[in-house]
Amino acid sequence: MPKKRIITSSEAINEATIIAMKKDKNVYVIGEGVNDPKEIFGTTKNLKKIFGKKRVIETPISENGMTGLCIGSAMMGLKPIQVHQRVDFALLALEQIINNCAKAFFVSNSKHTVPIVIRLIIGRGWGQGPMHSQILDSLFAQIPGLKVIMPSMPRDFKGMMLSAIKDPNPVIVLEHRWLHNIKGSVPKKFYSQNINKPNKIKNGKDLTIVANGYNLLEVLEIQKILNSEGISFDLFDLNVIQPLNTDSIISSVKKTGRIIVIDSGFKNLGIGSEIVTRISENCLENLKSKPVRIGLPFMPTPSTRFLANNYYPNKKTILCAILDILKKGKNKIKLEKKLKNNIPIDVPDLSFKGPF
């Protein structure tokens, strides 16, 4: 076995972009800051050096206009990768995203395709607050015509990015800032990965867990504790939010009889609400206990860590939800102690010093 190559997710994104741009001269990168010294947290590193300013394009602060430009050029045959350093800035471009980007294929009787990738970075921690940490996954997933993906592992960041760039449809990539520095094994070569359905990454018997983004890592981190209690679960990485394909989740729940969905975004009207609805429509009779949704409370993100403490679900909330659904609540205090608690709540790990 050759030694596995370990890189970070931001390096994986960078690598995918370079490969795609080498493969297809119609691919270009555009956004506020793509050429600046911080290089979008390293994800656009070296692009200008390799491909020049013609294909790596710095823009004025005009989100809606730039999105329209990307869409128009995509209708003509180019393949833009547009980058927003925060989801929140892209809200200025919702008009173009929802009216033109999502509908061009439909309204042109399938003649126009819009092969655009829109990277939206989700902020978290260090006081990002109400307008630098919105996730809004279900908002984008509400729009017919858009694909919405949220990779969690470095390998997926590369493979799914490459698939998104190749895809003839508009793809929104929700990129959690706390995942950029996560390391993992990533093949060096070109490969593509499914962006049409969720990825089942663990098999077990007691319950079904659906999570994505940073939450998925938290589930993986408490896995050992759960296994030591004899608890095993099916785990789905909902890294493809739209098209929302729930067939495999439904089959899993038919087997386990229990489901916990962890939303990256709001619990209220979140993706989990739709998944649980489909479970109740398709296999209510198989449920051994009430379905459980975990997600953000229905309020803007507070800046201070003293309030943000209760805002995001964490390993403890997830662990407790699992123990509750399995009626093992009496073990809570014992198991909670096994969770490492030495990290401040507003950083992913102690080495993370920004930029945020």
Added chain:
Amino acid sequence: MISNNNLKSLYKDILKIRIVEEGISDRYSEQEMRCPIHLSIGQEAIAVGVCKNLNDKDQIVSNHRCHAHYIAKGGDINKMINEFYGNSDGCTGGRGGSMHLFDQNKGVLSSVPIVSSAIPLGVGAGFYFKYNKQNNVAVIFLGDAAIEEGVFYESLNYAKILSLPILFVCENNLFSCFTDIKERQPKNLIKKISKTFDIKTSFLDGNDTINIFNKTKKIISEIKKNKQPQFILLDTFRMFEHCGPNKDDYLNYRNPKLIKKWDKNCPLKKMEKLLISKKILSLKQISDIKDKYKVKIDNIFKKCRKKKFKGPNLKEIKLYA
């Protein structure tokens, strides 16, 4: 100097548009064309004068009032009228209706009925030409209200920064629905705005087809040569209501003197007068051309009206490419 053939050709295009739109107006009450319509009657000179200088690879984008632009650029009239009737043979297969006319073969890239929404798409087409070093021009048709939207400024700004081959054509018909431009913009804003972006700007009479044709011929060759955007502002007037098949002057939102002035300035009448005075066409010849077009276009309406919608059904429509 404009050739007699060009004069005749400009006239015929205006006439074609007028007959199609009068055809819509006459038949709309039958309630078979069941989509909103925004007639261009009175504003045809701009579409025809500009588009006559474009080839099929040049791209245009338009707005809710897109009939004239579509026809002037060579868009398929049969597919257009089918679209009005909601037929599957319509240019968008019945998905868009009258406000989303496009024709890929003829360079009608897109029409978007959200004010200003098509402007950045046109900038994208200009960007494509520059990216591929293709010597074409993207023409963006916009109304006077479009300059009240933020994305107009974003587009103008970046078209200039990137030196894109784009012609902005602003048709000022003085009213946005019922609201006078005076209630919406400071005086003369519309005349100054493109200049502040250092974009070469021309002011033309929007109903003077020949002048529009001559001037845009020069402007478009400049754009193709210098790779710099330009802007034309043209005053004009819509003779019918904002949306619908009728005149709405009984509502008294526009000064009757103004209406009279623009009615006299009708681009079709002006062209006919000129052709006769220059003895390029006789009254009889004009009347024959009109009859010929009328019969042809009437037949299209009749055929389209009779057509049955031939699928696909809703479930067969693909959401993704």
